[in-house]
């Protein structure tokens with residue numbers, strides 16, 4: 001029976017990179033003997049243009065009825081796009097937050113990995129890079145500042161805005177459990193990142209993570225304050241295996257971690273709930289400036305599709321084959337513009353997809 005996959009191409013470069021990911025998935029399906037059935041869904045600006053809102057309830061229902069969601073990227077240029085003249089809750093990003101919450105995707109996995117072949121793109125000095133690094137940012141995705149009460153008001157003629165950072169112990173426990181489980185399959189280290197020297201929510205975070213750690217004596221737990229972590233990521237990124245952190249810190253640190261790999265166009269992500277269901281998307285944005293030029297790097301989306309096969313469909317062999325095909329293409333010297341270096345062959349989005357699909 002065919003696996004039902006919801007596909008959200010989205011905005012900007014989204015449709016181009018998703019098309020290449022589907023191409024590679026189809027190659028894997030043909031080789032490993034499984035079937036995928038795609039249902040295209042609208043979200044973000046693409047949905048605003050058609051439905052007036054960034055995400056409809058019907059779309060949520062269709063996403064829920066699938067085994068996994070593969071997404072491109074959403075959003076446009078905030079300075080020029082008419083989407084950003086709308087109320088905040090009607091803008092493209094609101095659709096993304098809404099689907100995360102509606103599907104209960106509390107665990108966001110963002111691997112940041114330095115490809116041997118792409119060392120030249122890493123902005124860090126050679127002695128810092130050393131043997132390279134390979135970390136997994138586990139970001140809590142449905143709580144904290146993103147989903148607490150917010151309000152803008154005027155008090156005595158003075159404008160005021162409030163955002164609330166709330167976590168309960170259950171929200172912390174479930175992401176911590178995921179963090180330790182993933183660490184077990186990696187190098188067995190969790191670094192929990194918080195701001196426990198200032199915030200109550202961080203003190204609770206730390207206490208609950210300590211409790212969960214008791215069930216994982218084989219995993220080494222450390223704690224780090226978020227400001228220090230931001231610094232350590234560029235001082236010695238190899239020290240990290242799994243970084244476990246709350247929503248806002250994870251948003252910021254994952255951008256930083258992706259930059260130190262030198263190639264944000266390479267980084268995939270998975271957002272999971274308590275079941276096998278997940279939403280898979282590249283870690284980068286919709287890059288409206290290069291949309292429809294055929295030059296975007298589709299690899300992050302292709303690698304997200306591989307994560308989808310592994311985590312939601314249990315098709316590990318096919319996932320491994322896609323990852324190996326990506327490496328092979330890099331080894332052969334093919335590069336999109338964002339990761340181009342001397343002596344390599346520059347290719348466009350479609351050609352990169354073709355090359356990878358052919359090597360699956």
Ligand code: IPM
Pocket residue numbers: 093096251
């Ligand atoms: C991300 C993005 C989103 C976030 C935005 C687009 C709302 O930056 O996925 O990291 O802040 O979560």
Ligand code: MG
Pocket residue numbers: 251252255
């Ligand atoms: Mg972000």
